[in-house]
Amino acid sequence: MSMRVNEKGLHHRSGRVKPVRVSLILTLCVLSLAACSASSIEQERKIYTREATDEGMDRAKSQGxxxxxxxxxxxxxxxxxxxxxxxxxxxxxxxxxxxxxxxxxxxxxxxxxxxxxxxxxxxxxxxxxxxxxxxxxxxxxxxxxxxxxxxxxxxxxxxxxxxxxxxxxxxxxxxxxxxxxxxxxx
Incomplete structure (x- = not known):
């Protein structure tokens, strides 16, 4: 356990730091999942609208x-x-x-x-x-x-x-x- 010194003497460090860190990590994870999900949705949209096929055909044609x-x-x-x-x-x-x-x-x-x-x-x-x-x-x-x-x-x-x-x-x-x-x- 870590201790800190203040005017009243030694006290245990507040336990609030851990929940803040955990909360920050969870928030970053959720944001990452949302970004991946948005990317997946965009890829799926391209497949269903034939945009992915058209892009591939254009690349293939330009390369012969x-x-x-x-x-x-x-x-x-x-x-x-x-x-x-x-x-x-x-x-x-x-x-x-x-x-x-x-x-x-x-x-x-x-x-x-x-x-x-x-x-x-x-x-x-x-x-x-x-x-x-x-x-x-x-x-x-x-x-x-x-x-x-x-x-x-x-x-x-x-x-x-x-x-x-x-x-x-x-x-x-x-x-x-x-x-x-x-x-x-x-």
């Missing part, structure tokens, strides 16, 4: 492992078979269920392949019109700076842009790959 994975893998394999490496892979989510990938052919900034995957055909047509001024299945646009070739099918558009004096270096191979990959779509 979702439903678009086979398409991107086929594109990569087809270019590799022609001796062309797809390099500097970049991707962007459009916020409407679509995603775009961009590659440099053999690391050259003069040869760019873009893969636009949209949520549906009407969205593809609208977005391709906005981006390239053409929502059709095939287009070739050329100006003094370069040449852009577009091939589309269903909800996918493949775009090849070549610039500078090397405009025709990969064109034949790229068109063959585009046709092959689009034929794989059902």
């Amino acid at each position: 492992h979702g439903l678009n994975g086979p398409l991107i893998q086929e594109l990569d394999d087809s270019f590799a078979a022609k001796g062309i490496k797809l390099m500097n892979n970049m991707s962007a989510d459009d916020g409407e269920g679509g995603i775009s990938y961009m590659y440099l052919l053999n690391g050259s900034g003069r040869h760019i392949v873009k893969v636009h995957i949209f949520s549906d055909v009407p969205t593809r047509v609208t977005r391709m019109n906005e981006m390239y001024g053409n929502g059709g299945d095939e287009a070739v646009m050329e100006n003094g700076l370069g040449k852009t070739t577009i091939r589309s099918k269903a909800y996918v558009s493949l775009v090849y842009t070549a610039s500078g004096g090397e405009k025709d270096d990969y064109e034949e191979d790229v068109i063959q790959v585009f046709q092959h990959v689009l034929e794989q779509l059902k």
